[in-house]
Amino acid sequence: MSFTLLADPTRVRMLWALRDDQLDVTSLAVLARCRATVASQHLSKLRLAGLVDATRQGRRMVYRLRGGHVRALLDEALFQADHQVSGQPIHD
Numbered sequence: 001m002s003f004t005l006l007a008d009p010t011r012v013r014m015l016w017a018l019r020d021d022q023l024d025v026t027s028l029a030v031l032a033r034c035r036a037t038v039a040s041q042h043l044s045k046l047r048l049a050g051l052v053d054a055t056r057q058g059r060r061m062v063y064r065l066r067g068g069h070v071r072a073l074l075d076e077a078l079f080q081a082d083h084q085v086s087g088q089p090i091h092d
Contacts, residue, residue, distance in 0.1 A: 005049050006077060010034050011042050015065065015074050018052065022064040 013032040029039035
């Protein structure tokens, strides 16, 4: 996995939305504040990197995070960013 995928705010918003839910492209696009075609392109990259999985439900694809490690990685990255922005001391 390339950490540069997490540098894009749209992808981070999409991953964050998938932390506790499974969502389709249209829902993710709304939450990420982009068009569905843009969301689909981002999801393709996230799937190739192994960060999300997709399953077909009827006529739509539903996406979810691929395992607890991805969720933990996302949590830790956002906690680190929060510490940087808020000035809280870094801790182990």
